[in-house]
Amino acid sequence: MNHYAVAAIYKFEMARTKRTLFQSIISPVISTSLYFIVFGSAIGSRITEIDGVSYGAFIVPGLIMLSLLTQSISNASFGIYFPKFTGTIYELLSAPVSSIEVLLGYVGAAATKSILLALIILATAHFFVPLEIAHPLWMLFFLVVTAITFSLFGFIIGIWADNFEKLQVIPLIVITPLVFLGGTFYSVSMLPPFWQTVTQLNPVFYLISGFRWSFYGVADVSLITSFMVMSGFLAFCLLAVTWIFKSGYQIKQ
Amino acid sequence: MQPIIQITDVNKIYDSGFQALNDISLSIKPAEIFALLGPNGAGKTTLISTICGIVNASSGQITVDGKDIVSGYRHTRELIGLVPQELTTDAFETVWATVSFSRGLFGKKPNPTFIEKTLKSLSLWDKKDSRMMELSGGMKRRVMIAKALSHEPSILFLDEPTAGVDVELRKDMWQLVRQLRNDGVTIILTTHYIEEAEEIADRIGVIKNGQLILVEDKAALMNQLGKKQLILDLKEPLVAIPSTMTDFNLQIKNEGLQLIYSYDTTKEHTGISALLQQLSSANIGFKDIKTDQSSLEDIFVSLVKEST
Known part of the structure; x- marks a missing residue:
């Protein structure tokens, strides 16, 4: 294991966060705070409790997931796309590093950044709503596994993208709608039966449900189902990344 | 003498069908300066990129220090430093950070003393905290060399190292190349400047349309054909x-x-x-x-x- 290379990539990516502190940390915190103010305090004060949880507290796991997913994808996709764009990828391709080490560096840094951001948002939520976490270890587990999975997904997008528009298109037109329609702001039981069925096709719904369970012990679907969907998506991402490294798709001729 | 690089029947055909390398066979001796000459699109950069692992060969075999570059990539790549033709840098990084990053990426323990020595030898020490975007083209070229030397390679590839640099820097680079060769580093350079090859090379190869049409000691070549x-x-x-x-x-x-x-x-x-x-x-x-x-x-x- 070339652990110096893993450390070099990881530190390099983390240093980029420091340089882009506003974009990486402050901007998502401000956006999430606005969600708490608008949905949690203003509108939420007029909505009754959902499954015994106040509306403001109910949306916290979903909002954390929204940031976690979008930031994991954004950090990892940009991390690998930027060297492709500038041409500095030559150094990575000519270095004595394995694909696992490259992944550990890029995906590890992207996941670390999004987990830190999620924890900051969680702390921010405390200012707006009373929070308690019923299963803190499960909460951390969901946080870490989701961050890793979607950072892997972001890495795939970064490899696939050959322009900045493609880099943005999946997070904007796929991930954000899936999170919004995955029960961030409501319980699936509040939807008409047809839309309940449609929601069950949305993989993000299972993540939010499982994550919300770790907070309040209530969920739209069983923990096992959430876990299986998450594992399935992680396995898909791992297979896709393995194929990318084997074939050299979009990185090596 | 055992060659440090052995290239045997290497071909490269891109997906477009373009054959960039055509049955290339070449041995590079340790601690020599080998200049690869050829017109634009001859296959110089493809050959270098293939040896360094950036491009996959379609067929043939390349060994570095006796190890296959595919199965023994860790060993072979540790030995190689590459200065690419393009000034590809992360514009927002400092000189110190980018050179230190390269050392780590190539599996070397952090060594600030060595990085300092390298930057000083390339007259970059006073620019160590400057961001890459603030540097001139010549300075960026020096940083590219510092990055390639950061992990103490025993083989250095220089792809058009003096393209677009002023006469003073060119001469500094020639001096550096000679110094590295004296320290036991094998140098392979591609160049458009024939005078560069004439000035510093020990051996010369000429490549055209992906074929190596001549490999000869410089002195013998001058003598034989001059x-x-x-x-x-x-x-x-x-x-x-x-x-x-x-x-x-x-x-x-x-x-x-x-x-x-x-x-x-x-x-x-x-x-x-x-x-x-x-x-x-x-x-x-x-x-x-x-x-x-x-x-x-x-x-x-x-x-x-x-x-x-």
Whole structure:
């Protein structure tokens, strides 16, 4: 294991966060705070409790997931796309590093950044709503596994993208709608039966449900189902990344 | 002597069908400076990129220090430093950070003392905290070299290292290349500047249309292919070559005021003494005399034309 290379990539990516502190940390915190103010305090004060949880507290796991997913994808996709764009990828391709080490560096840094951001948002939520976490270890587990999975997904997008528009298109037109329609702001039981069925096709719904369970012990679907969907998506991402490294798709001729 | 790099029957055909390398076989000796010459699109960069692992060969085998570059990539890549043709840098990083990153990426323990020494040797020390975007093209080129040297490689690839740099920096780089060779580093450079190869290379390879058309010691190449000329500036114009001198390879130029004699330096007798005697006998006087040898550039142009 070339652990110096893993450390070099990881530190390099983390240093980029420091340089882009506003974009990486402050901007998502401000956006999430606005969600708490608008949905949690203003509108939420007029909505009754959902499954015994106040509306403001109910949306916290979903909002954390929204940031976690979008930031994991954004950090990892940009991390690998930027060297492709500038041409500095030559150094990575000519270095004595394995694909696992490259992944550990890029995906590890992207996941670390999004987990830190999620924890900051969680702390921010405390200012707006009373929070308690019923299963803190499960909460951390969901946080870490989701961050890793979607950072892997972001890495795939970064490899696939050959322009900045493609880099943005999946997070904007796929991930954000899936999170919004995955029960961030409501319980699936509040939807008409047809839309309940449609929601069950949305993989993000299972993540939010499982994550919300770790907070309040209530969920739209069983923990096992959430876990299986998450594992399935992680396995898909791992297979896709393995194929990318084997074939050299979009990185090596 | 065991070659440090052994290239055997390497071909590269891109997905578009373009064959960039065509049955390339080449041995690089340890601690030599090998210059790869060729016109644009000849395959120089593809060959370097293939050895470094950036491009996959379609067929053939490459070994570095006796290890296959695919199965033994960790060992082979640790030995290699690459300065690419393009100034590809992360514009927002500092010089210190980007050079330190390269060292780590190539599996070396952090060594600030070595990084400092490298930056000083390339006159970059006072720029260590500058961001790459603040540097001039020449300075960026130096940083690219510092990055390539950061992990103490024993083989250094320089792809067009002096393209677009001023004369002073070019000479500094030549000095650095010689110093590295003296320290035991094998240098492979591609260049458009024939004078660069003429100045610093030990051996020269010429590549055209993906084929290696010549590999030769520079001195032998110059000797073997280099023609020499004796140029005489005559006192009076000469209308025709006298019949007593038709055996000599003579040409009249400059409206009869120059007589040019082409001869082979490798022959035991060049014929110069005999020519001068004949000129004296024929009462042909001259004001000045000089010699001229065909340059590597002439040889290169002639080789590339021949293979077309």
